[in-house]
Amino acid sequence: MDTSIEQKVQQLREQLNRWSHEYYVQDRPTVTDHEYDETYHELVRLETEYPQLVTSDSPTQRVGGVVLEGFEKVTHQNPMLSLSNAFSKEDLQAFDDRIKKLTNRTIDYVCELKIDGLSVALTYQDGQLVLGATRGDGVIGEDITHNIRTVKSVPLSLEHPWSIEVRGECYMPKKSFQQLNQLREEEGLEVFANPRNAAAGSLRQLDSKVAASRNLAVFLYQSPSVETLEVASQMELLEKMQALGFVTNQESVLCHSIDEVWAFIEKMTVERNNLPYEIDGIVIKVNDFKAQEEIGFTVKAPKWAIAYKFPAEEAQTIVRDIEWT
Numbered sequence: 001m002d003t004s005i006e007q008k009v010q011q012l013r014e015q016l017n018r019w020s021h022e023y024y025v026q027d028r029p030t031v032t033d034h035e036y037d038e039t040y041h042e043l044v045r046l047e048t049e050y051p052q053l054v055t056s057d058s059p060t061q062r063v064g065g066v067v068l069e070g071f072e073k074v075t076h077q078n079p080m081l082s083l084s085n086a087f088s089k090e091d092l093q094a095f096d097d098r099i100k101k102l103t104n105r106t107i108d109y110v111c112e113l114k115i116d117g118l119s120v121a122l123t124y125q126d127g128q129l130v131l132g133a134t135r136g137d138g139v140i141g142e143d144i145t146h147n148i149r150t151v152k153s154v155p156l157s158l159e160h161p162w163s164i165e166v167r168g169e170c171y172m173p174k175k176s177f178q179q180l181n182q183l184r185e186e187e188g189l190e191v192f193a194n195p196r197n198a199a200a201g202s203l204r205q206l207d208s209k210v211a212a213s214r215n216l217a218v219f220l221y222q223s224p225s226v227e228t229l230e231v232a233s234q235m236e237l238l239e240k241m242q243a244l245g246f247v248t249n250q251e252s253v254l255c256h257s258i259d260e261v262w263a264f265i266e267k268m269t270v271e272r273n274n275l276p277y278e279i280d281g282i283v284i285k286v287n288d289f290k291a292q293e294e295i296g297f298t299v300k301a302p303k304w305a306i307a308y309k310f311p312a313e314e315a316q317t318i319v320r321d322i323e324w325t
């Protein structure tokens, strides 16, 4: 088979992956959907005629044609940690006091929206996505690669042949959640209680066509590969992951004191209702990785991070009703 066909297929594949990155990762498309679809179907036609040219990172391989018998177990080389919780400004002040006792370094905090989804770990080998896994109990998770590959904002391959693992949250946008529940109601099916359950239910499907239909998305926020990535702080890690083509949450901020952290929490307590996805709090992390190492971990969770949880909305609703009645 002549190499010009091979080059044509590679050129189409790379072009479509670039356009997909612009649309799903940067939210800045440079072509119309029609132009994307035309190019996509040209690739489908050529891959159908020359199936030996299909590669695992071709956009045609995202559509979910895999039905598993069951889920394989995955052991996380680096345990996926959980978070301690804070519920008040006083809890955060106590956290800040503890931190100051554990390191003499000047501490900056990174505040990240606590995305209300399902934790996932993505492993890339030589730039190719080879594994998508759930957190499970933190040590043993489930292999959900067939479903993770259908999430449009997860790169199937990276521009450079990195061998790294990145972690984040897979979630269902509010709009997709409402549309899904409306569809389920029309079909007489049980509706999902919240977007988190809907995302978890979608990723735990054996048939990847289901996940492919659920418009899932991800935000990446952690990586055990900090040596490979040569980053010295959480902020640098977020910037590096974005540079590699991963979606990171653009609301993350650097705070120089716990008072600034609280100001951000108060701001997001109001703004969270306008976000296109659900959050259930704010994650506060010591920025500098050397300081994180000094501060250390408890058995299950880092001492250098805490999750401030928003008050449960139902409680507020009840209180509001009482006030008005």
Ligand SMILES: NC(=O)c1cnc(OC2CCCC2)nc1N
Residues within 6 Å of the ligand: 080, 081, 082, 083, 112, 113, 114, 115, 116, 117, 169, 221, 222, 283, 302, 305
């Ligand atoms: N749901 C989130 O958005 C979220 C969860 N966890 C973390 O960090 C944990 C992970 C390992 C140590 C701290 N960050 C987040 N943004």
